[in-house]
Amino acid sequence: MSKVENNKAWWLVLPVFLLVAFSAIIPLMTVVNYSVQDIFDADHAVFVGVEWYREVLLNERLQESLLRQFIFSFTVLAIEIPLGIAIALMMPTKGSMASVSLIVVAIPLLIPGNVVGTIWKIFGRTDVGLLGWGLNQLGIDYNYAANPVDAWVTVVLMDVWHWTPLVALLCYSGLRAIPDAFYQAAAIDRASKWAVFRYIQLPRLRSVLVIGTLLRFMDSFMIYSEPFVLTGGGPGSSTTFLSQTLTKMAIGQFDLGPAAAFSLIYFLIVLLVSWLFFTTISEMDKDK
Amino acid sequence: MSLKLENVDQVVNGQNHLTNVNLTLEPGSFNVLLGRTGAGKTSLMRLMAGLDKPTNGKIIMNGANVTGITVQKRNVSMVYQQFINYSNLTVRENIASPLRLAKASEAEINKRVMETADMLRITEFLHRYPLELSGGQQQRTAMARALVKDASLILFDEPLVNLDYKLREELRFELRELFKARNAIAVYATTEPNEALALGGTTTLLHEGRVIQSGPSAAVYREPVDVYAADLFSEPPINLIPGNVTDNEVTFDESVHFPLHQDLKSLTPGGYKFGIRPSHIGLVPDNDDDLELSMKVELAEISGSETFLHVKNDHFNLVMQLSGVHAYRSDATINIYLPVHKLFVFTLDGKMIQSPTRLIRG
């Protein structure tokens, strides 16, 4: 559709453009700048080209961190997507319970990341936390501070608790958009509940799920405050994910060069995976 | 105000939505755009309104080139197929909204709103909200809002399609009456030939993005310029039979032979497509020279005042429209009569070269 052009609109966009340039593009350029220089202090900087990139990519700690990050993201997605769909299916669509359930489901989303981390930190403690204490009562030896497996489980559980509602709400809105006639026709066709899910609800949730999965992937890949508050990255480095490693490098060690290089690589990874994901889904759509 | 489209093309994503459209709409005229779904009616109206820009060509209003000008600057209103109203305003406020934008006086607003609401029979709903009303009532609200504005160009995109047929009949008549008094140009898109005839005015036939014929509705109906026009503008669809003419006889579909009738004498020997309207085929011969065919009844669809008889032989199918009730069982064999002087003759590539001659019995 070739819309009739109204050039005045560009003027309205200008302030936003300037703001974005100032707060995002210029800093990004600064990072690129850092990534190709070895900075000793404000006055002594040497251009080193792709040196930092090479070092970073070969850094074992970073590689491990990257692996951990991928495992984390995929685990979390594998749980949150189906769980979110299941929750959406259970939420009522009409009546007063509909609004109540919406609010209840949305609550975890409203809590800031570090608060979530703190909640679970206490929740998981074996002395005062319901979860930790309860598990120990049941005879399960649980200690997220000492045991890497326990730490992982807790971090994953925390993320699921925090973010599944997003998937659930997206799916809920998708389900609401399905006209009644489809359910009626399925009833007349004697479809089982599973058939209704598979042939009516799931196909119609596609676009919503694409958005949900993409968002969750990007967010989980960049996760920082929750695990940092909960485990501090421990025990050892078992729950140290990518962003934490990066921060340690940049701020802790004040190695701006490699940190900058790595930030860019990080950014590119997220971009690449998202693009791959999105293209695959679009191709699948076109196939049909 | 007059509207002219010159050599308008519209290509979207490599697809030709409209090709070489040339149209002139006279002031105060009622113009019907008749075509199948996807023929380009909506695209054409969007260009007239200024919602889209043509890829090539010009749009001229009252002599001035308005091709690039946005819709807000052109004095246009549009009514859509889906009922579009401001859901947070009452019906009264919906209808009044264009007048409020134009800063009319409260008295003027009152008067015009009441007039328009009366005409569309929604006066009793003025205080309600659109979403509380039935589909038909919502659409009438949208139409009232479009009509109250007194725009110089009013576009209707199949607006009555979701209303029951009686209401459609009545609104059609009222719309025509309404436009008689105005100087505005009305453009009305529809897929139904009967609606085009009932609305009168001029009809423009659109097929695959091209204008194939344009003119006063009854004239376009009677004298279709080619096979597509004949097919588009008839309901039930016109019967088409391939045939052949030699020096002394006519053959339908290589099976049925007739001696060459004087009305067809002017045709040079060769292949043709013959067309006959369903209402012109009869069960009794009206004239001595009617062509007699023996056909088998496939189906008789009986409405109260007429019967649509679907008949066939081994070579072709025909639909007949008869007045009164004729309850034939399927597979009954009957004789039907084709008056030769009511045949349309089309060349093999579709051009109409002969149309029914003697229509009034004489």
Place this chain on the structure above:
Amino acid sequence: MAEIQLKSLAHSYEKSPTGAHDYALREMNHVWDQGGAYALLGPSGCGKSTLLNIISGLLTPSEGEVLFDGVVVNHLPPQQRNIAQVFQFPVIYDSMTVFDNLAFPLRNMKIAEAKVMSKVHEIAEILELHSVLNKKAKNLSADEKQKVSMGRGLVRDDVSAILFDEPLTVIDPQLKWKLRRKLKQIHEQFNLTMIYVTHDQLEASTFAEKIAVMYGGQIVQFGTPRELFENPNHTFVGYFIGSPGMNLLEVQTTANGVSFDGIEIELSDARKAMLAKVPSKNIKIGIRPEFVHVWDKPSENGYECEVQHVEDLGTYKILTMKLGQQIIKARLDEDHAVPQQKAYISFPEQWLKIYVDEYLIGEELV
């Protein structure tokens, strides 16, 4: 099979209805014989979709009973009523092919795959869908999709009734013909009870053997298209059936018959006597535009009218005239001479109907 009976059936969407206006369906008793093709015809809001949903089981009536072959089925859901329903817009399973769509109900009933294949092919053949069996259902055109919807109802052996809720709404006029024909052929072939809801009288008439005209939640008349056309029981039926509808004029009784605006219409003695006994003042006469005799020259018993408008509809013309203060419409054949300014009309007594309080009276006297 399915003889469907409605006993004292009524429905209100309100929990405690107070008066007639709270009822979407007012109390009705009706029988739909097995194997018939019926239409529910009426304007929007008359209750026809409500009635259809009650019959199919998608809605439970608030009062009365629905019986299938003598068995009360009020609380049985659609799955257990052996019915199929086709909706206004095509309902198909997007992710499946046409074949799988048609096979779906059968597979849900765990029918052997060999039988599924043969049944699907049989129905696809009848509906002319065999060329698209392997295409994904969502890529079909609207009319093909509707055929798939219908097909799902036809593949099942246990279906005894198919209900249609304005199924041709989204179909192009050129294709509506084909689908109507298809429906009629299916009816003749399968001997199913078919109930078709529509607001289009032409659709109802061409499809149904008998039409139930609904108005304000009631079935106002139930008859063949011919009966509804020639003898409308109620002024609404006269108005709604026929294009244009019946001419209805409010009249007063006089010594010779009835009159309006100073124009007198003579009636037979029998009819005059009958009218004399009627206490009500709400008297109307009705005559269909098809039956008004029109001349363009003065005639002995013709009333002179002013011609207001001539609509040329191709196969016929509609003449709108003014007689006194009333508008009269007449339908003229294509080759009928069209009066220009003055027309002369008469009302043949056999087609002149008398309505008292909106209902037809005195038919036996004509």
